[in-house]
Structures are given as C-alpha cells and as structure tokens.
Amino acid sequence: MDALERLKVLINSSTPIVVMETVEEVRALSLIHAACSELNMALFEWTVADGLVRSGANASSPPPVDLQARINAARHTADPAAPDSSKSAIYNTADPVQALANMESMTLEAVFVLKDFHRHMDSPVIVRRLRDVGQKFSANRRTLVLTAPAIEMPRELASLVEYLDLPLPDIDRLREIIRETYTRMAQTHALKLQLDAAGVDAMAANLRGLTEEEAERAVSQTVVSRYALSPACVTDVLEAKKSILKRSEMLEFVDASDTMTSVGGLDNLKNWLAQRRNSWDPQARQFGLDPPKGVIILGVQGCGKSLCARAVAGEWKLPLVKFDTAAVYDKYIGETEKRIQKVFRVAEGLAPCVLWIDELEKVFAGSGPDSASADAGVSSRLLASFLSWMQERKSPVFVAATCNNVTVLPPELIRKGRFDELFFVDLPSQTERKQIFSIQLTKRKRNPVDYELDRVAAAAKGFSGAEIESAVQTALYAAFARKQELATEDLLHALETTVPLSTTRAEEIAELRNWAQQRTVWASTPEAKGEGAKA
Numbered sequence: 001m002d003a004l005e006r007l008k009v010l011i012n013s014s015t016p017i018v019v020m021e022t023v024e025e026v027r028a029l030s031l032i033h034a035a036c037s038e039l040n041m042a043l044f045e046w047t048v049a050d051g052l053v054r055s056g057a058n059a060s061s062p063p064p065v066d067l068q069a070r071i072n073a074a075r076h077t078a079d080p081a082a083p084d085s086s087k088s089a090i091y092n093t094a095d096p097v098q099a100l101a102n103m104e105s106m107t108l109e110a111v112f113v114l115k116d117f118h119r120h121m122d123s124p125v126i127v128r129r130l131r132d133v134g135q136k137f138s139a140n141r142r143t144l145v146l147t148a149p150a151i152e153m154p155r156e157l158a159s160l161v162e163y164l165d166l167p168l169p170d171i172d173r174l175r176e177i178i179r180e181t182y183t184r185m186a187q188t189h190a191l192k193l194q195l196d197a198a199g200v201d202a203m204a205a206n207l208r209g210l211t212e213e214e215a216e217r218a219v220s221q222t223v224v225s226r227y228a229l230s231p232a233c234v235t236d237v238l239e240a241k242k243s244i245l246k247r248s249e250m251l252e253f254v255d256a257s258d259t260m261t262s263v264g265g266l267d268n269l270k271n272w273l274a275q276r277r278n279s280w281d282p283q284a285r286q287f288g289l290d291p292p293k294g295v296i297i298l299g300v301q302g303c304g305k306s307l308c309a310r311a312v313a314g315e316w317k318l319p320l321v322k323f324d325t326a327a328v329y330d331k332y333i334g335e336t337e338k339r340i341q342k343v344f345r346v347a348e349g350l351a352p353c354v355l356w357i358d359e360l361e362k363v364f365a366g367s368g369p370d371s372a373s374a375d376a377g378v379s380s381r382l383l384a385s386f387l388s389w390m391q392e393r394k395s396p397v398f399v400a401a402t403c404n405n406v407t408v409l410p411p412e413l414i415r416k417g418r419f420d421e422l423f424f425v426d427l428p429s430q431t432e433r434k435q436i437f438s439i440q441l442t443k444r445k446r447n448p449v450d451y452e453l454d455r456v457a458a459a460a461k462g463f464s465g466a467e468i469e470s471a472v473q474t475a476l477y478a479a480f481a482r483k484q485e486l487a488t489e490d491l492l493h494a495l496e497t498t499v500p501l502s503t504t505r506a507e508e509i510a511e512l513r514n515w516a517q518q519r520t521v522w523a524s525t526p527e528a529k530g531e532g533a534k535a
Helices: 004-012 027-040 069-079 096-105 124-137 154-158 171-186 196-208 212-226 231-247 267-276 282-286 305-317 334-349 371-375 378-392 430-443 455-457 465-481 486-498 506-517
Strands: 017-021 042-047 051-055 110-115 141-149 161-163 251-254 294-299 320-323 353-357 397-403 421-425
Touching: 004 017, 004 027, 017 124, 027 042, 027 110, 027 141, 027 212, 042 334, 051 096, 096 124, 110 294, 124 141, 124 154, 154 171, 171 196, 171 212, 196 212, 196 231, 231 251, 251 334, 267 305, 267 421, 294 305, 294 506, 305 320, 305 353, 305 397, 320 334, 334 353, 334 378, 334 397, 371 397, 430 455, 430 465, 465 486
Parallel strands: 017 141, 017 161, 042 110, 110 141, 294 397, 294 421, 320 353, 353 397
Antiparallel strands: 042 051, 251 320
C-alpha cells in the first residue's frame, strides 16, 4: 500500500490523529490534498502565524489514476505550502487552545492539518484538548494530521495516534525528479541537455537514499552550476548526497576504494565474499538465491576487521555507509527508536549497499535483562528493532559489523538467520605477515622484493596487522632521519623495539581464541589458523 492509499484508509477508518514526521512539509501537504480531493473532504490548515484556514483543495475535478500524477495535481491546484489566501482564518484560532476548541465544535467531515504543533504540546491544557478532540473524532470521519520534522507524542495520546511515513523515492521517481527539475530550471536558465538515458539512470542511482526535496535540490544546484544536465552532474549529485547524509549525523558515506587485495591473508573470508559477489544481480534471484544479509567480523584488535568491512564494498563495487552508533541515542523517550528506523529506511533507499557498523558491542552490549532499569529499556527496544529488520528486510543491504568483545553481545544477535556468518580474525600467520609487509611497503612506494620479507615476517610473530603497519612507519622515520633508503635492518629494529598486544594482553587473546574455536568460522585458512599466537 502506497502512502496515499494508507492515508485514505486512516481517514476513512476515523483515525483521530495521524502523525507525519518529515522534513518534507510541502510533499506531506500535497499528499493530504490529494487524499482529501479523492475522498471529497474539506481540508483545514493551522499555523501559529495564520490560525485555522479553510484550504483550497479542489474536490470537484476527477483525480488522475497515477499516484504521482494525483499528488502533482493537488500540488498544482493550490499551493500546499500555504493556506488559501482567498479565505480568511477563523477568528481567534491562532491560539492553539482556541483552534482545538473550534475543531471540536465542527460537524463537517474534514481533515485538519496542524503544522509544527509539537511546540505547543508541553502544555497540559493542550494535551487535554487534543485528547478530547481525538476521542470525539474517533466517532466520525474527522482526522487531525500533525506534521513536523520530529514529534514527541505524550503518553496520554498514544491510543489515538497512528504514524504515517513518507517513503523515500524509488529509482523511477528519481528519474522523474531529474527530468522535472531540468524542465523547470530550463524555463528560467539557458541550459543544455547532454545526458542520455543511461546517464539519467546513473544519476538516479546516485540520488538513492535522499528525500524528494533533497534530490530535487541536489539536481537543481548541479544543473544551474554547470548550465547543463551533463555527465559531470552524475558525480555532483553523489557529492551532494554525501554532504546531506553527513549532516544527518547517523549515516556517513565512506570511501570504498579498498578491496580485498588490500587485506593480507584471511583467505577463507575472501573466498566466502567472492562466492557472493554477484548475488545482487537479477540472474542470482532467478537462480533462487537471496542476497546475503551480512557478517560479523570479530577478533584480536588491530587485525584488519574494519579494513575488511570497508573492503567488502570496494570488492563488490557498492556504496559504503557507516552507521554512527553514538549519534543514534537520544535523551528523549522514543526518539532513539525513531532514529534507528530512519537509519533502516535510508539504508534501504541506498540499496544495494554495504552498511558498516563498527564495534557492534557498543550498540547492543546493554541489551540484557538488566538494561531496562539502566536505560528505561531503550537498548532492548533498539535490539528488537534491529533484529526484526535483519530478519524481515527485503532490500539488498549487506551489514558488515565488526566486534572486539563478542561475549557481551546478546545471543539472539549472533545466531544463524540474523547474520550469514560469524568470522574470527586471529593474529596473522607467517605467510599472512609476509603479505601484510608486502602490501604496506607497496603502499609506500617500495618494492617488496628488495627486502628479506621471510626474515622480517618471522621476527613479527605475534604482531597484528596494525602493529606491522606501525613498525613499517617507524622504520621509515628512522631511515628518513639519517637520510638513507629504508633497509631490512630498519624493519627488524622497529619490530624489536615494539611490544605487541599479544604479549601485553596474552590472557585476553587466549580467552577470545578459545571462545571462537567452536563458535565461529576462521577467516584464515586451516593451515594458518592459530599460528599467529606468539610463543
């Protein structure tokens, strides 16, 4: 059921209060106008600036069949961003209490849109009035619609409220937005059309995950700046999307230039990912395959878990978005749950994509039976939302999660069916250490064949990948200081002066390895398994 049909059902079923949490007020009002037009109902709009005004929705013209055409028709019939200027406000209704009193006294079947009304709901009088109005509206076909970017509803109104989300535009709608925006901008600017159908498809793909207004703004800005709809605009809108998502403070685009060739060793994990590389394609669906859900990569700190998560997106050539686990929590009751649902919606709008959750235990470690007293049950509800989404989602979003301490995670999170696999990354073996040294030297414009890598890798037994990278950097500093080229002895000396984590935290690593022995799949091949432990 699309948003328009859902709204019509809510109105026809005498739902007293509908909450639309959205930054797209114009789009929300267009949807409401379209619903009232098709249902032949009166529409009133309230703002604290104008009071309660009868809106100019046209109920007489036959509605178009196509959903977007219906919304556009309502948008063109009257400006949904403002009340009809031809009609004056009902006397004294700028006051929210008086406005609710007027609504309660009306017998006309109507929809009443209250804009930014959440700013007045800290008053017990207004909450009581809303409750009275809601109870009366539930007996006939009248509905209050509250619109605002975020609305915290009082508990007294919980039984009267239904929520309606505006879905993110799909790829077809994004193509329409590109064409509509170009046509509109071409009326006032001298623009050139230099983008073919394939380019429009690529541009629409880069706009996935944005709201309609955000997508329209990104398109209009690049078109005006380049005086054309050109191939360069395809990249422009992607950069604009990165900025928009970054401002959301919960999801951030991450450069996915790394591939699995940037990772030393871990051949089991690489083979597993290689088998699922093309599982997003329609041919895979026809073959009977479902897209993979995701993996948890746990293990010793500094052994490349985060690098693996990033490399998945680069290997599969999919967009990579990182979930900011700290930003999702909110001090207000109910807001955290709303934020995590927004993350899910945006991630699905970007699909196919890779969603990277770093240090998974920091999000769900407090989801045990004692969490209710610690945080009013927020962690438990957050876990329930995440599990439900992991189990039921249909969009191809691959979740790449990393974890340092898996023992604190709730068991229902790591069981089969949520994630496809649980991989353990141990300290690298001799062969893997040699690969890591080769990768790090190549990154720093050195030829690995110029160094005794077997000798260096043997000296680095017990070192993590991060510690090997740090040792290479230390050796380069030493060589640069004495104005000589990097030598094998520099690498050996850097290793000798470093105490690895496998020594300082040997007991913790041994305990983690023992836990993973029978519960996980080793990311390395069997011959390398466990070899990384320092003697």
